[in-house]
Amino acid sequence: MISFVSKNKLILGIIAGVLLGGAVGSFFPEFGASTQIIGELFLNALKMVVLPLIIVSIMLSIMKVGNLGSLGLKTIAYYAATTAIAVSIGIAVVTILQPGEASEIINGNMPDVVKSKEGFKVTDILYQMSTPNLFKSAYEFQILPIVIASLLFGIAFGKIKKEKQLILDLFEGIDRAIMTVVHWIITLTPIGIFGLIAGKIGEAGGGDEVLRLAMQLGKYVFCVLLGLFIHGFIILPLLLRVLSGRNPVTYFKDLSETLLTAFSTASSSASLPLTITNVTENAKVSPKVSKFVLPLGATINMDGTALYESVAVIFIAQSYGIQLGGGELVVIFLTATLAAIGAAGIPEAGLVTMVLVLQAVGLPIEGIGIILAIDWFLDRFRTTVNVWGDSIGAAVIEKLEPDERSG
Numbered sequence: 001m002i003s004f005v006s007k008n009k010l011i012l013g014i015i016a017g018v019l020l021g022g023a024v025g026s027f028f029p030e031f032g033a034s035t036q037i038i039g040e041l042f043l044n045a046l047k048m049v050v051l052p053l054i055i056v057s058i059m060l061s062i063m064k065v066g067n068l069g070s071l072g073l074k075t076i077a078y079y080a081a082t083t084a085i086a087v088s089i090g091i092a093v094v095t096i097l098q099p100g101e102a103s104e105i106i107n108g109n110m111p112d113v114v115k116s117k118e119g120f121k122v123t124d125i126l127y128q129m130s131t132p133n134l135f136k137s138a139y140e141f142q143i144l145p146i147v148i149a150s151l152l153f154g155i156a157f158g159k160i161k162k163e164k165q166l167i168l169d170l171f172e173g174i175d176r177a178i179m180t181v182v183h184w185i186i187t188l189t190p191i192g193i194f195g196l197i198a199g200k201i202g203e204a205g206g207g208d209e210v211l212r213l214a215m216q217l218g219k220y221v222f223c224v225l226l227g228l229f230i231h232g233f234i235i236l237p238l239l240l241r242v243l244s245g246r247n248p249v250t251y252f253k254d255l256s257e258t259l260l261t262a263f264s265t266a267s268s269s270a271s272l273p274l275t276i277t278n279v280t281e282n283a284k285v286s287p288k289v290s291k292f293v294l295p296l297g298a299t300i301n302m303d304g305t306a307l308y309e310s311v312a313v314i315f316i317a318q319s320y321g322i323q324l325g326g327g328e329l330v331v332i333f334l335t336a337t338l339a340a341i342g343a344a345g346i347p348e349a350g351l352v353t354m355v356l357v358l359q360a361v362g363l364p365i366e367g368i369g370i371i372l373a374i375d376w377f378l379d380r381f382r383t384t385v386n387v388w389g390d391s392i393g394a395a396v397i398e399k400l401e402p403d404e405r406s407g
């Protein structure tokens with residue numbers, strides 16, 4: 001694959017980008033904010049390749065995979081199980097530590113996108129999966145219907161007898177071309193990440209301001225980070241070790257570029273080009289499996305978001321002085337899992353689908369105002385866990401589908 005810089009140089013560059021971006025944004029917020037354009041250009045470049053990558057990857061792997069039913073079912077079952085574990089950790093942490101007990105209610109301004117979701121129902125998540133117009137979905141960067149359409153067309157192409165090889169060769173060629181463009185974009189990651197981090201911290205008013213915000217909701221921030229830490233550093237690595245036999249430390253190193261990109265972009269979808277590259281090229285997971293499992297994961301598997309939503313909703317209830325019973329915790333467990341599946345892989349999408357969870361247990365959606373100011377910050381951590389969870393899924397499913405390991 002065409003690549004301008006070696007793997008080691010790239011990761012050092014990315015780490016330098018994160019540190020320098022953090023320092024510039026913290027100490028020179030105005031200048032930091034002015035570098036945001038660099039980050040946005042980089043983000044646009046990544047997003048530009050996401051849709052073609054998803055469409056071609058999914059169709060190609062479906063055409064190559066022998067037993068799609070088994071692969072699909074195992075992927076969905078595995079992702080649903082890890083999301084459920086994540087929600088349970090969130091519920092346990094926030095119930096034990098009670099971060100909301102002493103906090104007073106400070107309602108911030110509700111963003112329009114959250115207000116417009118008033119009345120959001122479980123059936124709306126189903127609705128989001130369908131589209132009358134694929135181009136409109138693509139234009140609006142709604143990936144779930146695109147994933148579903150790619151699945152359907154992939155299955156259909158696989159059934160064509162006469163031209164199947166021709167189509168396969170064509171898609172292989174397009175896939176290689178897309179991956180070449182992906183590598184070109186990846187070369188820009190260090191500078192793009194610098195712009196994203198310096199820009200965001202600068203826009204937030206500098207390091208002191210971010211620290212002040214984090215301290216203001218300190219116990220809540222601690223609960224979210226603790227939950228994410230338990231899931232990301234204990235549960236998921238354990239699953240990787242036990243179910244795939246891989247070394248979690250090595251896997252983490254192989255994935256470091258995409259994890260830092262997830263942290264900087266706060267978007268699992270935008271990180272997908274790097275996730276696929278790292279998982280297939282660094283960790284050497286079979287592309288046949290990972291090019292099916294990863295786009296699906298980036299769209300429906302969000303362990304970090306699910307955990308976050310359960311902590312946030314229970315924290316809001318505690319802040320209002322509302323005691324939740326066992327039945328309500330079960331409702332939160334179910335709706336937070338669904339809300340995470342329904343959340344798009346874009347920044348702060350989890351905040352919007354949280355409306356569903358709040359309404360399911362009768363909490364006011366204005367409660368979101370309490371946690372709004374710090375959401376962009378926590379979003380980075382939960383997105384990193386989302387992408388880490390997707391990537392571990394690829395290694396696990398590869399092991400569970402021994403026939404699909406090659407190619």
Ligand code: ASP
Pocket residue numbers: 266267268269302304305343344345346347348349350351379382383386
């Ligand atoms: N930003 C997250 C993601 O892209 C979604 C969320 O807001 O939780 O994975």
